Structure formats: C-alpha cells, structure tokens
Amino acid sequence: MRKFQNIAVLKGGISSEREVSLRSGAAVARGLREGGYDVVEIDVDNKDFLLPDGIEAVFIALHGQFGEDGEIQQRLTEYGVLFTGSGAESSRVSFDKVLTRARLAENGVPVPRGQVLRSAADREINVPLVVKPPREGSSMGCHLVFAEADFKAAFADAASYSDDVLVEEYIPGRELTVGVVDGQTLPVVEIKPNAEWYDYEAKYVTGDTAYVCPAELDENLAAELREIALQTFDCLGAESFGRVDFRLSPENKPYVLELNAIPGFTETSLLPKAARAAGISFSELCCRIMELAHL
Numbered sequence: 001m002r003k004f005q006n007i008a009v010l011k012g013g014i015s016s017e018r019e020v021s022l023r024s025g026a027a028v029a030r031g032l033r034e035g036g037y038d039v040v041e042i043d044v045d046n047k048d049f050l051l052p053d054g055i056e057a058v059f060i061a062l063h064g065q066f067g068e069d070g071e072i073q074q075r076l077t078e079y080g081v082l083f084t085g086s087g088a089e090s091s092r093v094s095f096d097k098v099l100t101r102a103r104l105a106e107n108g109v110p111v112p113r114g115q116v117l118r119s120a121a122d123r124e125i126n127v128p129l130v131v132k133p134p135r136e137g138s139s140m141g142c143h144l145v146f147a148e149a150d151f152k153a154a155f156a157d158a159a160s161y162s163d164d165v166l167v168e169e170y171i172p173g174r175e176l177t178v179g180v181v182d183g184q185t186l187p188v189v190e191i192k193p194n195a196e197w198y199d200y201e202a203k204y205v206t207g208d209t210a211y212v213c214p215a216e217l218d219e220n221l222a223a224e225l226r227e228i229a230l231q232t233f234d235c236l237g238a239e240s241f242g243r244v245d246f247r248l249s250p251e252n253k254p255y256v257l258e259l260n261a262i263p264g265f266t267e268t269s270l271l272p273k274a275a276r277a278a279g280i281s282f283s284e285l286c287c288r289i290m291e292l293a294h295l
Helices: 018-034 071-079 088-095 097-106 148-159 200-205 219-235 270-277 282-290
Strands: 006-012 038-044 057-060 114-117 129-132 143-145 165-169 174-181 189-192 210-212 241-248 254-260
Touching: 006 018, 018 038, 018 282, 057 071, 057 282, 071 088, 088 097, 088 254, 097 165, 097 219, 097 254, 129 148, 143 148, 148 165, 174 219, 174 270, 174 282, 189 270, 219 241, 219 254, 241 270, 270 282
Parallel strands: 006 038, 006 057
Antiparallel strands: 114 165, 129 143, 129 165, 174 189, 174 241, 189 210, 241 254
C-alpha cells in the first residue's frame, strides 16, 4: 500500500547541471507512473516555483545548486511538504566538498590529501593532482593535472565556478561507487572511462565509458567499501538514498571522494545500474525512494 498517490517530480533547476536534471526527472516520472502514482512534472527554472494543490510529496530530481545544497530542502521543510532524499543540513554539508572532507576526516573515513586555495600560488600539493570547485557536481570545472604547466589553466577554470578551489592528491587506481538506499548498500560499480578522466564528457556525452557491476573485487574488499559507504552516510547525516564515490589505490586502499545526495537518475545512471544488479527494477527503485519521503 502506497503512502502517497499525488506527487510531483522537481526537475531541471537553475544550476550548471540543468540538462542532466531534466533527463533524471523525466526518467523518475516515468518510473513512478509505472509504479501507479499520479505524477506532475515541474520544471524548476527559478527559485519561486509553485506546487499545484493536492500534492502529497515531491521527488527532488534536481542536481547541483538549489537541488543538492540544502536550500530547496529547507524551503520544502518550511512549507511542510514531504520530500525525498537527505534533509537540509546534511545536503548543505555533502554538497560542499570541503565541509564533506572535514566531516569525514574527523570520523576516520579515508580521504585524499587536500588543500583549499584562494590563489594558485599557495598550492603545496605536487602534481599529479585533481583540481575542483568545491560546490559543483557532474565534474563541472574539475581537472586532472599531470603536468605542472597545466595547473594554472585548470585552477582558473575551477575558480570561475567558485571563490575557493579544492586541490587533492591524485590517487591512481580504480574508480568505484557504492549506492545506498534505505540503509541497504547496493553492489559496487566500477567505472572505466575510455579517457583518463571520468569527466562531464565521459559521463554524459561520449558514451564510451564502461561500467562493471558488480565490480570485480575480492569479497572482503567489496564488503569494506560498502561498510565505508554506510559510515560516510552516517557521518554526513544522510537519509533515504545516495551514492558514495571512491578511488581505490593500487594497494587496494579506498579513499572517499564524495557523497552524491541526489545522483544521476536516468535508467542508465550508476545508482539504477547497481539497483538492477541487486534485482531492483528502475520503477521499483523510484517507488521505494518515493515512499521514504519526509520533512
């Protein structure tokens, strides 16, 4: 028996990830309709959007700012509207990679060595390194820098998104991710981009990234990754669902990169891939998350 019948899917948004969110929201709406909900799709193109009368809860399929940063969660809480995903404070922290790193390090979760910069001249971490704006998703403004000569341009691009720039040591090895839904970890996914870097192009444009799910890992190592994913969720106060991204060093040491509080949600996105490997259909996944809506 469903808790809700009349629901809205919020998609689009005002961030640099708008196009990805439109695709996520459309897919979620299809999945929820298949599950028997009456769904209204709302393209959020400004912060003053309105919900139709009679909406019992909303599925937030917004990525980036005014989606994952806690602002819309705070607004919905104040309006008394039930919503999916983490609450406002957890979303604020997990959206900010600097705050996330600090919270995880305080709780013993392994993260790459990093530094927050206002000026390119203040850098103390040697190449190879990763340069990223702290409050963007989908690898917007992120760069993998192997040559010293490339750093200033990478820094300038990241700084165009944010006043401060995060640089982290580059961890060679494997790219892995673990989805969490209602306290349950999903099978580990390995991401194998054809290019060196799993950037926006590799995620959404070129289509030549390979995904292995379940990842080919020793059973104990896979269990360790899933346990760290749950620990990350707990440290950040996350709720309902999300996805924890890792680098795994050649020595099989895992490092947490971030928690995606509202990961991509097309049928070919990573969380749905992992759910499918666990025997959960896309529609079932959407409905399960919808039923977890809260204030």
